[in-house]
Amino acid sequence: MVEVKDLNERKTGQEPVREQEEAGWFHICSQGLEGVDLFPDEKAFITGVNKFAAAFKLFGEDIEVAILVLVSTHLHSLAWGRRTDVVRCAERFKKTISMYYSHRFGTSKVMSRVWVKVGRVDSEEYLKNVVGYILNNPRKHHETNNPFSYPWSSILEYFAAEGYSSVLRPRIADILPWQKPKVIGTSRPVPQSWKLYANGMVAFGSFITTKRLESVIKTIGSLSYLVNKADLNANQGEAVRYPVNDREVRSAVARICPMMFPDTIGRLDESVLAPVRNTGYCLKEMRKSIGSAAEEMLAKLNSNQVVTLRNILSTRYGFPLKIVDRVLGSGFI
Structure with missing residues (x-):
């Protein structure tokens, strides 16, 4: 019923x-x-x-x-x-x-x-x-x-x-x-x-x-x-510290940049965003590829484009600015 x-x-x-x-x-x-x-x-x-x-x-x-x-x-x-x-x-x-x-x-x-x-x-x-x-x-x-x-x-x-x-x-x-x-x-x-x-x-x-x-x-x-x-x-008024994870921000950078700055970045190669097989090795390689792709994209952006990207990542996608700033300026350690 x-x-x-x-x-x-x-x-x-x-x-x-x-x-x-x-x-x-x-x-x-x-x-x-x-x-x-x-x-x-x-x-x-x-x-x-x-x-x-x-x-x-x-x-x-x-x-x-x-x-x-x-x-x-x-x-x-x-x-x-x-x-x-x-x-x-x-x-x-x-x-x-x-x-x-x-x-x-x-x-x-x-x-x-x-x-x-x-x-x-x-x-x-x-x-x-x-x-x-x-x-x-x-x-x-x-x-x-x-x-x-x-x-x-x-x-x-x-x-x-x-x-x-x-x-x-x-x-x-x-x-x-x-x-x-x-x-x-x-x-x-x-x-x-x-x-x-x-x-x-x-x-x-x-x-x-x-x-x-x-x-x-x-x-x-x-x-x-x-x-x-x-x-x-x-959480009864307490600001909770969620686990810090750069991976989502890096993936977002790799996906967003070609859409926001097509003349600067060019077309996104989707193959780097998905593993061929769902194994630990493939996932590790995929994350490494995403990090490299995001790093290459950021290197092509001028300062104004980086500021625009920073605002989109924090306001549109809710990523903490601390993590965004670390990813955009860290060189992906």
Whole structure:
């Protein structure tokens, strides 16, 4: 049995009044079960994103999905629409992901115990807190040190007019329109505008709508502030020192520079960014190649370009300036 709890209805104990049919913001969250990973591997994460996108965007409801974040044990989303439509889509997602879970793992008992909760966000201040909370969730649950580079989050879609969001995503696959429903796992027609990553996941930009949220948050700096504020709140006001790791910054440099400075850098050789085989030796060689490629790119940049790159790495991708400055000026020790 699919169970979706509407928090507004549960508080009153009665059917929602007609005014609640007006469109508004809603926070959607699935319950986490202790000791159970609802998304135990990459395949499950990809399916979770695809099932959510299909449930909320392919059945005719007038809903804008503004945020989607999956962690191993649960998911969070923020959507704009009518309450009844949001609840209906949440029920549909719960049903389809339950069928997938049962088919793949041979049991539906786990998913049948998971509630999907829908709660109205009724003020701008609360909305900002919810945005920060959702986007910081992967860091809160220790699945990443940097929410801006977490692969199962839509965080890179906001304020992305420059086109930099794609550099930390998988490449877009060349898939024919009639193939898309099969890859996504739906019988519904899929819009031609939808793009799929090479790993088979719907690109976040295909179903995430950012304008309404960006009209409230205003800038990428404000978004970063809300995410970091949520991290402080999660740690009782203590600033947590996360493990220092230059590797992500080096990889970002190698991917970003050809896009930002094509006349200076030229085209990126994708072969250095992925190992031929997933072995320790190949990974070590790949990291060495990425470091060398990034070092060569930085050597070609002038001082103004380095400053621009520094700002992008810290504001757009959330890398600590201490690490960014070390990578940009260290010569990659």
